[in-house]
Amino acid sequence: MLAVESLRVTFRRDRAPPVEVLRGVSLTLERGATLGIVGESGSGKSVLALSVIGLLPRNARAEGRVLLDGTDLLTLSERGMRDVRGRRIGMIFQEPMTALNPAMRVGVQIAEGLRVRRGLSRGNARTEALRLLDRVQIPQAGRRIDSYPHEMSGGERQRVGIAIALALEPDLLIADEPTTALDVTVQAGILDILGDLVADLGLSLILISHDLGVIARLADRTLVMHRGAEIEQDATERVLRRPGHDYTRTLIDAMPRRARATLEAGRA
Ligand SMILES: Nc1ncnc2c1ncn2[C@@H]1O[C@H](COP(=O)(O)OP(=O)(O)O)[C@@H](O)[C@H]1O
Ligand SMILES: [Mg+2]
Incomplete structure (x- = not known):
């Protein structure tokens, strides 16, 4: 239902050359599936989410395509995009207080x-x-x-x-670090709710986190990002068990011990 093709996002800056923060990212998401996007802080995850829902700041320029059921959202007017936001794509932010x-x-x-x-x-x-x-x-x-x-x-x-x-x-939810501001015990409950929504309502979900342990709980597929580019993208299980890149391995090592133990028990 969603296909992002070669998305590049550049920010204009005062008295400094423009900076490219997404350097040609592509992804696809099927109906009813969950895609995890993981990478350290500053890797471009939120900019990717904001590109999809059309909320990039004014000094940003996006190139490439963001296709929602075949319509390129990057070509829609602000009015057209307002119809998409909420009705087609629901957004969940890191800090719930800012949304309330x-x-x-x-x-x-x-x-x-x-x-x-x-x-x-x-x-x-x-x-x-x-x-x-x-x-x-x-x-x-x-x-x-x-x-x-x-x-x-x-x-x-x-x-x-x-x-x-x-x-x-909406039929697509984007959750950008939905549990990062919460205690560990509370995190699990929020992730369970998101998992239930996908299962019960057939929603598609993009789950964004710097924590691969969070992603591993829900995502069928995982996109690993670093400095605005894709490192790898595959079935979550494959990414966790046979990381194709040293960067992914550092994210696995950074996973909370409990999540890693679960992963290793599965591997045994
Ligand atoms: N409004 C902005 N103007 C200039 N640069 C920005 C702006 N928003 C984000 N950036 C830069 O884009 C990069 C990616 O940021 P972001 O998507 O928020 O990272 P993440 O969500 O993965 O932590 C960072 O280097 C950040 O400094
Ligand atoms: Mg972010």
Whole structure:
């Protein structure tokens, strides 16, 4: 459903030559599949995600193609892209607080998109918001729907972020470091929810992390990136068991011990 072809992104800078941060990246993602994108901080993962949802900063120039069911998103107008965002592609960010309005009850924030963009009445939007909070496993959703973001834990706020991303029923989710700001114990719950969504709703997922342990839990295929370029891209299992590159091996060595133990038990 998604094919990125030879994507190059360059940033213009003041009093300095332009800097190329994506140097010809290609990938494909099938419907219902999960692609992991892994690489150290600064390797271009977020710039890749922002290119796909059309949210690159103004000083960026993108070349190549980003095909969503055959339509090149790089050629769409801002108005055309607004239709794609939310409806076709849902985005989950690293820091859920940045996606949420601290001054609004979470239920109202989820309902807002439903009213404005799906045309639901206030009552129907609230019912749907409640269903979404259940879907992301917020306990006692009927009570928590009227909470403010600061009354929730980091993990709950990220669940709300996922509910907002799901509200317009997209068929592709992009989760950029969705668990990086969270405690290890909370991370697993968020990853389980993402895995359930892919399995139950048939969504496609791009899961971005600097941590190969996170990627290994969910991704069918993995793209390893370094300095804006692909290092390798293959079935996750193959990448983990027979890394084709020293750089991938350093990422495997950096995996949390628990994830590595699981991997090694599988290999034995
Ligand atoms: N708005 C920007 N202007 C200039 N350079 C940027 C901008 N955003 C990101 N970059 C640069 O692009 C590179 C890739 O960044 P990013 O995609 O955020 O990395 P990652 O998400 O893998 O940590 C980095 O070198 C970063 O400094
Ligand atoms: Mg990033």
